[in-house]
Amino acid sequence: MRMTLAAISLAALPVAAHASPVFYGVQSSKTSSVLHGGNRELKTIGFTGSSTLWNGSNFLNWRDGSLTNNAGFHGWNDAIRRDMNTSGNAYAANPDRADNATPFAGEGMGTGTLAEVFGSFNGYKNMSWIIDGEDAGAYTLDLRFAAGQFLSADANADTVELAILERGGNSDLRIFGIFADGSLTGPIVMNRSSTGATGWTLDTLEISGAQAVKGVGISLDASWTNLVGFRFQNISAFNGPDIIAVGTSTLVPTPGSLALMTLGGLIGMRRRR
Ligand SMILES: [Ca+2]
Ligand SMILES: [Ca+2]
Ligand SMILES: [Ca+2]
Ligand SMILES: [Ca+2]
Numbered sequence: 699m700r701m702t703l704a705a706i707s708l709a710a711l712p713v714a715a716h717a718s719p720v721f722y723g724v725q726s727s728k729t730s731s732v733l734h735g736g737n738r739e740l741k742t743i744g745f746t747g748s749s750t751l752w753n754g755s756n757f758l759n760w761r762d763g764s765l766t767n768n769a770g771f772h773g774w775n776d777a778i779r780r781d782m783n784t785s786g787n788a789y790a791a792n793p794d795r796a797d798n799a800t801p802f803a804g805e806g807m808g809t810g811t812l813a814e815v816f817g818s819f820n821g822y823k824n825m826s827w828i829i830d831g832e833d834a835g836a837y838t839l840d841l842r843f844a845a846g847q848f849l850s851a852d853a854n855a856d857t858v859e860l861a862i863l864e865r866g867g868n869s870d871l872r873i874f875g876i877f878a879d880g881s882l883t884g885p886i887v888m889n890r891s892s893t894g895a896t897g898w899t900l901d902t903l904e905i906s907g908a909q910a911v912k913g914v915g916i917s918l919d920a921s922w923t924n925l926v927g928f929r930f931q932n933i934s935a936f937n938g939p940d941i942i943a944v945g946t947s948t949l950v951p952t953p954g955s956l957a958l959m960t961l962g963g964l965i966g967m968r969r970r971r
Contacts, residue, residue, distance in 0.1 A: 717919060719886050720855050722748040723894025724863070724913040731825065731898055736798030738825035738898065743861065743945070745915035746894055750858040756945040757823040759849075760816040762842040763927070767791045768835055777809035781830065781904055790835025791932065794902045794940075799826035816841060816944070823943055825911070828865060830904050831938035839941065840876065842927030847949040848878075849925045851918035858915030860928065861945040865900050867893040867912025869939035874929040875922045878953070882929060883921055888914055890937070900942070911942060924953040 728744025728751060740754045765772045767790040772778045780792045780802075793802060793810025800819075802810035815827045831837060843849065851859050862871065870890050875883035892914050899908035932939050 719919055719922075720917040721888065721892040722746055722750075722858060722915045722917070723892060724861075724896050724915065726895050726897035729896050731896070734820070735800070736796050736826055737800055737819065738796075739822040740825055740943070743896070743913075743915075745858055745861070747856075748858050748915055748917070749856050750915060750947075752858075752861070752945060752947075754822050756861070756947070757943045758818055759843055759847070759946050759949055760841045760927075760944070761844040763812045763816060764840045765791060765812055765829070765837065767837040772812070774812050776811060777804050777807065778811060780805075780808050780810055781832075786904075787832050789832070791829050791831045791837035791839065794828050794830035794904045796826035797901050797903060799824065802827070812839075812841075825863070825898075825942055826900070828900070828902065828943075829941045830865075830902065831869065831932050831936075831940050833938040834934055835932070835938070836934065837932050839930040840927060841930075841944055842876065843946075843949055846951055847926075848951070848953050849875075849946050849949050850923040850954050851920060852947075853920075855917050857917055857947070859918045859922070859947045861913060861915040862888060862930075863896065863911055863913040863942040863944075864888075864890075864893060865902070865911055865940035865942055866909040867895070868909075868937055869932075870936040871939040871941070872931040872933070872936070873916075874931075875918070875925040876927040876929055877924065878926050883925075885931075886916070888916070913942075 722745035725744045725746040730741045744751045762774050871888040893912035896911045901908040
């Protein structure tokens with residue numbers, strides 16, 4: 699038990715990190731996936747210039763979230779109205795899926811949910827279910843970890859803490875970290891030019907041809923510490939980012955500052971013995 703606590707505390711220790719976020723394009727030669735019918739499961743993902751190598755579990759850290767678009771606010775399990783085909787662009791952001799993927803549960807009603815798009819599908823994140831963004835429409839997407847789970851940047855600019863997959867690699871995205879009290883980090887922008895190809899393509903109901911799936915891994919700086927989630931925003935200049943998936947490095951069950959206190963307490967206990 700003591701070993702486990704110490705290991706957790708050490709992993710969460712806040713240490714001096716590099717000064718600003720670093721963006722790494724996805725590296726297709728380190729990235730692999732399998733199709734189950736029309737549903738895609740990611741197996742591995744790597745990034746050009748980074749030592750980070752992840753698997754599909756890194757994309758299964760989301761337990762809550764919300765989407766605010768021109769139709770209003772939608773919670774994690776709320777039915778979100780969809781643009782059902784290529785002729786409809788009524789919503790600034792909405793669930794969409796690969797033409798041959800399993801339909802959303804509410805598809806007959808013209809809806810899908812964030813829980814479907816970003817939660818577990820048969821034990822994996824279904825890379826064939828996405829949030830489609832429209833060029834002219836602003837939206838805000840919040841994704842949150844399970845209660846009591848936190849993400850902090852490490853001190854290593856070589857390692858990725860946050861990864862985003864986007865259909866087309868033709869859009870930008872504004873990103874904030876969310877703290878436990880609801881306040882935000884300063885924003886950073888994922889620029890389309892920083893993305894790299896995964897090696898697979900995606901043709902959804904809303905588009906009439908396949909587009910390359912691209913993505914980026916980001917090494918965050920020290921200001922991105924003790925986060926409970928992330929906020930993603932589209933503005934018109936960003937060309938309607940289509941968010942397929944968001945991955946993170948390993949979460950810890952204790953904020954870094956508390957972990958430091960815990961570690962200090964353990965050291966103190968040992969000294970007193
Ligand atoms: Ca749409
Ligand atoms: Ca890092
Ligand atoms: Ca796009
Ligand atoms: Ca299509």
